[in-house]
Amino acid sequence: MLRHQLKAKCLIGKLSNACLRSLSSNIQQSPFGPLPAAPTDLLSDFIAHDWAKCGDRTFIHEGITNSSLNYEDLANRTANFAASVADEVSPAGSGRTTATVFSPNHVDYLPLVAGFLRAGGIVSPANPLYTEYELRGQIEKSKSTILIAHPAMLETAMKAVKGTDIKKVIVLGDSDCGVVGAVPFDSLAGSHANPIMSTPDYVKSAVSPADLALLPFSSGTTGLPKGTMLSHQNITINLQQFEAPEGKYMSPNSTLISPLPMFHIYGFTASLLHTAKKSNTLVTMANFDLPRFCELVREFKPERAHLVPPIILGIAKHPIIDNYDFSSLKMVISAAAPLGAEVEAGVRERLNIGCKQAWGMSELSPVGTVTPDDNLKSGSGTIGPVVSGSEGKIVDLETGEALPPGESNTGELCIRGPQVMMGYLDEPEKTRECLTSDGWLHTGDIAYVDEDGYYFIVDRLKELIKYKGFQVAPAELEAVINTNPKVADCAVIPVEDAQGGEVPRAYAVKSGDIDDDELLAYVEERVSPHKKLRGGVVWVDEIPKSAAGKILRRVVIDMDRSKN
Incomplete structure (x- = not known):
């Protein structure tokens, strides 16, 4: 659903502080130039425009089965x-x-x-x-x-x-x-x-074009997974927005490697759809395997890669990388979870290739910010400025007012633009909780913005746990745990993990004879592997709750950290 067709007032690569704050002293606009006219095609026609001209050029190669199309x-x-x-x-x-x-x-x-x-x-x-x-x-x-x-x-x-x-x-x-x-x-x-x-x-x-096309399920900023309503135009415009920072680096014969899952909005829009729109070649994998990934890089010589932090960590540190030629790669783009600046630098130093970050969420179709290749920050760690036609701001958690640039001015990152979702399916109250009447999406990410309009994520306001880039909703795990008749109550919190970023840990109250292993097995049988209680179980007498009965998750997290 097209809400705002905003025109950026800065030339690409020439960020101006006055320009970045043209609408408000503390609202940032995009440096990537204005958006083209909003597409009037439905998504399927928009991406297929040039397919007939490409003939036997490979669109996709799946590296596990070695099948191509x-x-x-x-x-x-x-x-x-x-x-x-x-x-x-x-x-x-x-x-x-x-x-x-x-x-x-x-x-x-x-x-x-x-x-x-x-x-x-x-x-x-x-x-x-x-x-x-x-x-x-x-x-x-x-x-x-x-x-x-x-x-x-x-x-x-x-x-x-x-x-x-x-x-x-x-x-x-x-x-x-x-x-x-x-x-x-x-x-x-x-x-x-x-x-x-x-x-x-x-x-x-x-x-x-303003009607519903895609319905990925996202936990949003809190709670159970919700159907995120994305229109044809949400996605076609987001493809235009991604094109501005990325398109000029992809020739008609370019190859992208992306093992990202296609059900995930990052892999779906940025990797699958953008490749098809550009008539490029996509090398992907049904399931990730580092040695096979290295072989595919050697065989297909991709210029760019869409990856997530756990894979990038392997590229930065795993000894097998030294056995392969990565010289074709010019840039690695990381998203779906925060990437530490030191890991980013490790990839650059080890392989002499570019490494940068983008950021988004299902509710943004998904791309919200992208770091430009030609204006990487020293030390990095940034997710870049907002994409074309978008506005960004950091709001104070108490007052809701937009904060000025500066590392000390952290608050919630909010985005407004034509790629913002239509809303959550059959969830009007949840929609109103994160989407304001004037189009601002509250992302649940705590960040700050520098004088150049580059954003830096520092924490998450939302309850969502991110394990290797996958969403784990505490409320969803709590619902599963509470179906066990031997558990009276529970709360699930994130625990830091060197490999996965975060893993879920359950604080639970017994109502019967049950131990850690039994509960872990009970949950494992009912959830996907990334949702397993890798952080273990802690048994307590009660779960801290507000007068209204809401879990005081921050109190549980503080209890957990005080023990370590």
């Missing part, structure tokens, strides 16, 4: 899938259809997403590591009636759909999966009598 096949499979599901995904009548996609990185991830959007549908990407319990929750919250699953996830998927509104299951691949009624994706994406080569008029008449 060229641009001609990408265009055809997208069009054929759209035509095959058009009758079921009608945007008229009873309403638009939502599909949950349950798959690791796969060469057909974009054809299935773009095809479904082209037919007028809505896509909700799910973490392929989800348990039956977690997947069912997303299916129900998203109101999905179609599930698209990878064969390796099919057992979990079929358990999850029981009792839901799922009417059709589509399985990636071409073989009979053995599940009655499940349809192979290849049978829908293969040849078709009348493929929809572009979004048909009947869809365009019912679906506008």
Whole structure:
């Protein structure tokens, strides 16, 4: 949903303090130049504009299975899938259809997403590591009636759909999966009598660029995962915003390596969609393996890499790196979790390549800030300035007033721009908690801004735990723990971890005979691996709560740290 089309007043690379504070003495605008006119295409057409010209140029190579897809096949499979599901995904009548996609990185991830959007549908990407319990929750919250699953996830998927509104299951691949009624994706994406080569008029008449396209689930600043409503235009504009700092470094024949999961908004928008829009080549991995990653760098010679801090830490310190040639890489872009300045510097020094940070969140489609290649800060640690057409400010946690630049003036980072989400699905109160009536998104990150408009994240106001870039919502884990009849109450907090950044630890009250191992196993059976209680369990007599019954998480964190 397009809310604000703001024009930046600074030339790229020439930041002016007066310019940065042109609307208010303490509001920063982007140095990356004004946005082009807002796209009027739906997302599927916007990214596919040049595919027909690319022929047999490789669009994607998945490095674990060594499977590839060229641009001609990408265009055809997208069009054929759209035509095959058009009758079921009608945007008229009873309403638009939502599909949950349950798959690791796969060469057909974009054809299935773009095809479904082209037919007028809505896509909700799910973490392929989800348990039956977690997947069912997303299916129900998203109101999905179609599930698209990878064969390796099919057992979990079929358990999850029981009792839901799922009417059709589509399985990636071409073989009979053995599940009655499940349809192979290849049978829908293969040849078709009348493929929809572009979004048909009947869809365009019912679906506008301001309508819902993508429904990733995010914990936002607090609480349980919520359906983050992103319109076609939220994402197409965000692709334009990412293009300003990144596009000039990518030629038509450029290659990007990104093992980031495609269900995650960073990997989805910045890696998958931006590569497709640029008609570049994406090298990815269904699951990350450092030696294989090194081999792929050697084989495909990518110029840029989209990574997360745990992988960058390995590149900075692991001895295996010395056995490979990384000279093709010019820049590593880190996001999804904070990266220490010392790790950033370690990569630069070890491999003589650039390393910088960007920042965002699902609610921003996701890109909010990017550090420009040609204006890296000495010592770094910065997430850069806001992207084109956006404004940023640091607000005082007590007064809500915008603070001036300076390391001592820390507060909550707020962003306003046309990439800000439409809101949370069926969660108007949660939407109002983080999104103001005049368009400012409260991000939950504590930061400061310097005189050049570069932001530095120092802490998190929000309760969200970040383990290796993955979101872990304390409230979600607490809900799981509290289903155990031997637990009377609990609170989950973040604990610092050298490898993962943060891990969850449970403070729990017993109501029966239970020990650490039993509770750890109970949780592990019900959650994805990144949500396991790697921080352990601490048994207490009671959980500190406010008069209204809300967990006083900061008190629990202070209790925990006082013991260490």
